[in-house]
Amino acid sequence: MATAEATAPAFTLTQATNASLWANAWYRLKKDRLTIAAAVMLLTFVVLALLADVLAQNLFHKSYTDQDLLNNYEKPTLADPAYWFGGDEIGRSQIVRLLYGARVSLAVGFGAAFINLTLGILVGLSMGYFRGWFDDLMQFVVTTLNAIPGLYLLLIVAVFFGPSPVALVLILGSLNWPGNALYVRGQTLSLRERDFVTAARVIGVNSATIMFRHILRNVLPLVFIVSAIDVGQIILTESALSFLGLGIQQPLPSWGNMLTHAAQDLSRGPWLVWAPGAAIFVTVLCLYLVGDGLRDALDPRLKES
Amino acid sequence: MGRFILRRLLQGIPTLFGVTLISFALWRFSPGDPVSRLVFGAQNVTAEEIAALRHFYGLDQSLPEQYLSWLGRIAHLDFGQSFLYHRPVTDMIMSALPNTLQLALVSLTIALVIGIPLGVIAARSRGSFIDQVVRVFGVAGHAIPSFWFGYLFILVFAVQFGLFPVGGMLTIGKSELDVADRLRHLVGPAIALSLAGIANYSRLMRTETLDILGQDFIRAAQAKGLRPRTVLYVHALRNALLPIITALGGLLAVLVSGSLVIEQVFAWPGMGRMIYEAAVSKDYPIVMAAVFISGFLLVISYIARDIAYGVADPRVRR
């Protein structure tokens, strides 16, 4: 399973004040071609995923469930667009399934990361801002959740809810937030002592507005970066769950279940393995690179030498 | 120090309590139960047999009773007996845990030994081609789903070239003490398991090193005539120590509970497989014990981390 513990960014915002954040970041980012390339790649995948319906109907003329059992294990061929990437064990078009798989995998990744992010921010902000008993209680909850092997939680919860995409988003989204929460809490603890927060209180701004307008605005850029990596981790976790038979279920394709299925069928359809494998690999890699690249760009300590 | 450790251990008790309560509730309220699985498919099982089985497994008690009697046994360090295996859970854990630890420690070492230099190298040449290659390489291993990496490793190194065994811990018939054979078996799973660590530590070290490079003391040290590389590694390492220790604290617990996927692919008889099988079979004595032990190890690893913090950074010491 993913070891999310080690992904917390190693710098804090306290020194970030002086930089013109986004302008400088963009300036730095433009020079980081690897990050730009990764971002473009990701964007391409997202666009392809969004266009899945259009492409499937107009270019490939197949849905992701259309079967052709008589001609299964069709080898990749240029003759028929639907079989550019070959066909699977019951004759479904691999490329169409990849497109819809992109939709599912990315939606699960981003969806769950969004929940992680939201929960992490809400809990972390409240912990750091209100401190006291709420902080103590949530610290306890977070430590306790961290102490249960994630695998076991996933297994039981997956058995509980059944492997639908929505359930999967909810499960993965509700399991990874403690890391985000602790990170946001740390940032909030230091930010809430800053004078601009005091100034807001003097003005009479209420707690919610202070948390969301003043503190969150300062935490958000970094949390987004953590989340970029989180998305990658979740896509990997989905594939691991598919491997265990608990991921997204057929006929709905996800890159994870396509890869798992293909890997078990290596000798009959070796071409089936490479596309979903590459899709996962490239996506996760790009998410990491974009996350790290953004962090570099946003980190005021990394001066141009 | 002794009092500090004792106090932290006591603070861990509510956590362990919470962990076991959650696990128990999840186990009990999720669908499926061990007896119906056992009985399903076995022909001509009588109602009396089913009742006897429920009694044998203690499932005829009310839920609070079951939980309390489990807690009572835990107080005597008795984890009970596995439903599925009819043997003491303690024995089962004692046979799986050392295997998992062995794998975890080796892979951790690999991750540190490869990840740290990678991070420093990338930072030293920030923005250059080398940096970009290292950035991609550091993360690449982790971006491959681990089961797929395992399959590739087996196909290429075990089947194609015959360099390493496909799986297991020892060649059948070899002595337990045959270190060379043991190492050959460790290579595949340890590398697969270390990929996440390599990605994380190289990224961490890269950030830390970039930070160091921007600081004046590097120039000061160079002025003293120290070799730049020495200065960099020593200082970067020292500064990166705290975040790495932080990361290790959690990581160790994760590794201890085992990496199911890798254990599965490489036929490694560790904790992950044990917990997994127990979870799908609803063999709760094993699940509860494993959760309890990994929770306990997490508490311990946090304490160890805090002590290490004190050693690494005198400011933290109280």
Added chain:
Amino acid sequence: MAASTFQETTSTATAGSGRNLVVVDNLVMHFPLTQGIIFQRQVGAVRAVDGISFFVEKGETLGLVGESGCGKSTTGRALLQLYEPTGGSVRFDGTELTTLKGESLRKMRRRMQMIFQDPYASLNPRMTVGDIIGEPIEVHHLAAGRKKQDRVQELLKVVGLNPYFTNRYPHEFSGGQRQRIGVARALAVEPDFIVCDEPISALDVSIRAQIVNLLEELQGKFNLTYLFIAHDLSVVRHISDRVAVMYLGKIVELADRKELYDHPLHPYTQALLSAVPIPDPKIEAKRRRIILTGDVPSPVNPPSGCRFHTRCWKAQKICSEVDPEFIEHSARHWAACHFPG
């Protein structure tokens, strides 16, 4: 009426003329030190402010002076209810603030503002100047839309900044300019009272006078009352009408400016004054400097009796045993010392 009841029960320092805007009576601010995670127990307290009383008259500037860590900033913040005081009372224009909660407290905030020491830290780096100054206007529903924009621009003009800077971020300004933004934000709600928490200490020496002049000018223009916090006496001399000196959570001396500078009663005030350079080189050369020995004691465990006795050259046995009362030695001149003068 309120003042008279105070007179009977508490220190005389709270009794001023009827024009008092702020009356602080026996204000105590302790920060607890705790141990344990689930079951916390208090093992002690940082006694940042330990029973102080004073008043601020309408339209005046009260200087509050003391070394770092003596509790003067805490006093300012506790006064504005940024902390919940451990004890004592704070009355603002006749209203008891310590018992105010929620909306009524928020309404009072309109009348009390604060200017901060560090102009870099007190402005949210992610907000534009327009948003920063506009926020109080919005919070108190003073204006909206176009009118709010106009008001923001007007305020920028008032503090001497280009009114078209509203879309810029704080980092695009110099320290002095930022402090002006901070002042504009404080003025936005048209307050009566402003706590100036060392507003110039973080600025370049060359700009300090500009800001002090701005504050004085605004005081006249908008009839403001200031509590001006500073860590040395030289700064407050120009702007203060009266000066209070704090040591380790207590006010040790309080008097009109001239009285205090000319006739300091408390040895600590004398020591502080001796450190203030005098522009006349002849006098400066003859000036006797009192060098305080020893460190400031910890506010967790303040010394018994007079808190200053550990560093005081006049200290006698009684000083370590009896805490001297804060008494009016001459008209409007209070001091807490067994051996004043």
Added chain:
Amino acid sequence: MGSFRSYYAGVKFLAVFALLALVIGACSPSAAPQTSAGTPVAGGRVIVGSFADAKVLNPILNNDVPSQDVLNRLYESLVQTDTKTGQPMPRLAEKFDASPDGKTFTFTLRDGLVWSDGTPFSGDDFKFTVQATMRSKATTRKSNFQDIVGATDYGSGKATDIAGIVINGKTITVNFAKASCPALVNMGTFRILPKSVFGKYLDANDATKNLDNAPENTSPPPVAMGAFVFKEWKPNDHITLVRNDKFFLGKPLLDEWVYKIVPDGNALAAAEKTGEVDYVTVEPPYLEDLKKQSNLSFFSYLSPGYTFIGWNELHSGNEFFQDKNVRQALTYGLDMQQVIDKIYLGEGKKMVAHTPPISWAYNAAGLNTYNFDAAKAEQLIQASGYTKGADGIYQKGGQKLEFDLWTHPDNPTRVTLQQVAVEQYKKIGVNAIPKQEAFPALVDRLTKSKDAKYGDQGGHDFGAVIIGWSLTDDPDAYSIWHSSQAAGGLDFIGYKNPAVDKALEDGRTLCGTDQRKAAYQNFDKQLNDDQPYNFGFAGNTLLFVNKRVQGLAPGSFGLRGFTDLQKWWIQQ
């Protein structure tokens, strides 16, 4: 992995490993006879690869295939079905006999039987095993013995001995209280424990004593009757057995028999290729690749068992499953032969009724083959008064031919069948909605859930389910099809047919071969016509063995791959 899960799941369905006499089985044609190369020599070790570890090495407590694989090496039984012919063969008993009324069974032991430690084997060991089973609180095996006269009384402590088992020298006579033809297999093939070791756990006068928690359950004693003796067990890694020089069929040639656990299908196939394991059974996806390996021998044979789609007749909203026409249409409308050919590479056989085609009780005569015929399927549906709606789905009186089709995701084989079924049924105007649920949850759904309308009659909350049976060597199918099993038993689809009940009861009480055969033929004809399941297909066991291992004789029944283990040898 998926293969592991499928195997694992299969374990749960494993019915008793019965091995009855009277089997006239036919071995699948693709099982090539092994050509022996060279002269057998002693020595060496064979490594058997398995997806899962054994659980408990005590036949009384055992419930899974891996444990059975190992147990069968350690302990022996009175009789044993022949692997290829399925006929009952002498094992420890050189003679055996069943009375025509199915109530009395007699076994005569061979001469000079000894355990591996030299202790003589006697009828007391058998009796002790029965006693221990009846006293166990953790067993699911009592059905093998509970109809023996006095057995339940012994189990509850009312009696201090089992009156129905009489030992007279080498002769064991067992008397049953009621007729039970399958008992010869169920009882006769039960593995017998050494009383000399386990005897201490039982007390004739104290019914609370049993061997449920005996340490020997997981660390068997070095006292074996089988070809091998227990040596060591590294959990989840391997189990090592060593040769039993006193094995009654002759000293085995192999020195060691090792059971090695490789839980992942790909890794297991790879290990077979590299020679890390010698012996594996695999899923169809690995077939072509392993067949290309010149160092491996391939064996393929049908196993008693099949994968099916069950139609729940007691599910509100799916009452159309009570209509025979609809059920038959759902068999006609799914091209099972194509599924077998394309996905299982022809390694299987289409099923149209319950009894396995390899069983002696099977008779194809009079059985409809239900060859794929989509038009016929639609005709049948229309004949029942259904008309096609605008969405292309048949409906009658507002009720659409629409149902949830459940299976469990950890078995890719079943998931694939589910996908194909959904598509093909759509083409005949039937809407099957694919649903998947983890195995433990699905078991609960099949056996514990209650349908809102039919719950009190035994109805469960699912429309249709794809799942499989592993069957005993004996054709008895009472526990799956008898109407008494609809509430709480394995007849979870709520199928009830008096004619089927009658046939099943005859099969249990009329023990003559011809009578039983007629009974099961009757039974199959009823099911063939009723189609309470789409009976799906029976898959072949696909066995690969390294060519260095010689002397194998695998087959469908009994010891299956491990027949005549004492004759196995390793080519140097």
